[in-house]
Amino acid sequence: MLSYSETCRTAKRIASEFCGNADAVNALGGMIENGRLPHAFIIEGSDGLGKSTFARIIAKGAMCSCREPLSGECEHCRKIRENIHPDLMYITGSGKTNAISIDSVRMMRRDALIAPNEAEKRVFILEDCDNMLSAAQNAFLKIFEEAPPHVVFIMTCRSSMNLLTTIRSRGRIITLNPVDIHEAAEFIVNVLHTGDIRSAGSACATSGGNIGEALRLLGSESASQTAEQADGIASGIIEAMCSGSELEIAVKCAAIGKDRAMAGMVCGILCERLRCALMSAVGAQDTLDSPDQNVLRLGVTLSADTIINQIDEINELSDMLRINISMPLFNTRLAIILQRRK
Numbered sequence: 338m339l340s341y342s343e344t345c346r347t348a349k350r351i352a353s354e355f356c357g358n359a360d361a362v363n364a365l366g367g368m369i370e371n372g373r374l375p376h377a378f379i380i381e382g383s384d385g386l387g388k389s390t391f392a393r394i395i396a397k398g399a400m401c402s403c404r405e406p407l408s409g410e411c412e413h414c415r416k417i418r419e420n421i422h423p424d425l426m427y428i429t430g431s432g433k434t435n436a437i438s439i440d441s442v443r444m445m446r447r448d449a450l451i452a453p454n455e456a457e458k459r460v461f462i463l464e465d466c467d468n469m470l471s472a473a474q475n476a477f478l479k480i481f482e483e484a485p486p487h488v489v490f491i492m493t494c495r496s497s498m499n500l501l502t503t504i505r506s507r508g509r510i511i512t513l514n515p516v517d518i519h520e521a522a523e524f525i526v527n528v529l530h531t532g533d534i535r536s537a538g539s540a541c542a543t544s545g546g547n548i549g550e551a552l553r554l555l556g557s558e559s560a561s562q563t564a565e566q567a568d569g570i571a572s573g574i575i576e577a578m579c580s581g582s583e584l585e586i587a588v589k590c591a592a593i594g595k596d597r598a599m600a601g602m603v604c605g606i607l608c609e610r611l612r613c614a615l616m617s618a619v620g621a622q623d624t625l626d627s628p629d630q631n632v633l634r635l636g637v638t639l640s641a642d643t644i645i646n647q648i649d650e651i652n653e654l655s656d657m658l659r660i661n662i663s664m665p666l667f668n669t670r671l672a673i674i675l676q677r678r679k
Contacts (some may be wrong), residue, residue: 345370346492349408351394355387356524357516362373365391365511369398369406376484378491382513382613385549388493389406391513393417393463396425399489412622413456420606423454428463436468442476449488451455463492466500475503524548531555555638572631574603574675575600575610577636583676595664603673604655608648611635615644643679650674 348366354550355362368374378395380388398406400413400422416422428445430436437482445461451460463469463477481490481504490508497505516524522538525531527549532540532555540597544550570592593600610632617636624627636644654662654670 347398347406351480354528354662355390355394356521356528357546358391358513359513361391361422361513363531365395366400366539369401374399374489376486377481377508377571378489379497379505379510380491380493381495381497381514382404383495383545383547385551385553386512386513386515386546387548389462389464391511392491394461395489395491396422396460396652399458399460400424401409402456414430416455422456426459426461428461428655430465430468430624434468435465436470437463437466437473439470439473440475442473446476446480447544449485454486458487458653460489460491463490466492466494468498469500470532473502474504478503478507482597510646515544516541516548518546521546521548521551524557525551537560563599564602565598567599568606571601571603571606572629574607575629577634578636578675579631579640581678583672586676587669587672590668593671596636596663597658600664600667601655601658603653604658607675609646611644611651614639615641615648639678647674647677 343542345366347370348363352359353361353368373512374395378392380391382388394407397414401407402411402419403409404412409415409418413422416513417425426445428437428441428447431438445463446500449461451459452482469477478501480488484490492500492504492508494500497510503521515521517537518541522534525537525541526534529535529552531552532580536555537551540551541548542552543554568590573589573592574586577589593603600644610629611631613628616625617628617633618639620634622636639647649672651671654667654674657667
């Protein structure tokens with residue numbers, strides 16, 4: 338596992354918010370600590386390796402006025418953290434190719450000549466420059482090679498080989514690589530506060546140490562687990578409705594707990610199944626594909642009017658999730674709706 342510099346405190350601060358790539362972290366920490374940031378960077382690496390995050394750290398280093406670099410106490414660090422700094426600008430692509438246009442470059446060149454509003458530097462982050470056409474790159478080169486002293490340019494791309502040689506030769510190239518799997522998993526759990534160490538480790542192993550991809554996998558896994566749990570809760574509620582036990586219905590609704598996302602999913606599933614029960618209630622169950630037997634039983638137990646009213650009331654209750662109805666009240670009202678037999 339790579340180690341961070343023991344002598345550069347700035348590198349250690351960078352490492353607290355950016356995992357792995359110790360060589361790049363140490364180099365950047367030294368540049369910031371010594372006040373020798375170059376005017377142009379090119380950050381390359383696969384999607385998910387943290388190019389945008391690293392670019393923001395460079396921007397903070399260029400603007401920071403803390404007593405100790407990147408300690409987070411100055412207004413510039415705070416405003417960058419909150420995405421409200423007037424001297425940090427992003428240039429992004431558009432259209433089908435998501436390429437930065439020559440018009441965007443021309444506007445950036447004009448803006449680069451203007452003095453900073455608050456910080457000593459203005460920072461321009463040009464994102465995903467791989468698809469940037471030669472004409473736009475040539476237009477950018479005019480200011481890239483002779484940047485005003487108050488400007489720092491940061492380009493991100495999957496590979497610097499997609500840029501003109503004249504641009505590559507004028508920017509400090511930083512290559513980001515996948516992270517040690519165990520280090521990445523600990524970072525996700527302890528710094529990003531996402532998941533548990535076992536699931537994070539599994540996601541990092543699957544992604545090959547790509548933290549962005551691991552986070553995507555964890556998000557998909559979490560959403561899948563929530564959907565599966567919601568389906569189970571809804572099935573339990575339908576079964577309780579078939580039994581006719583008000584207590585059992587209340588207990589099954591209480592299983593939703595305080596999870597608003599779960600509550601919304603349960604409402605959606607219940608409405609879907611109640612619509613199937615309605616088809617059964619009006620004698621149209623033959624039109625259903627593989628209907629659940631409890632749903633069919635419910636269609637026999639309840640009248641069509643009762644089911645229609647329940648669907649309407651569940652939809653209204655679901656809307657209340659958006660206006661912060663308390664979850665105990667939500668669960669109680671849902672149980673009352675579903676306990677009705679007329």
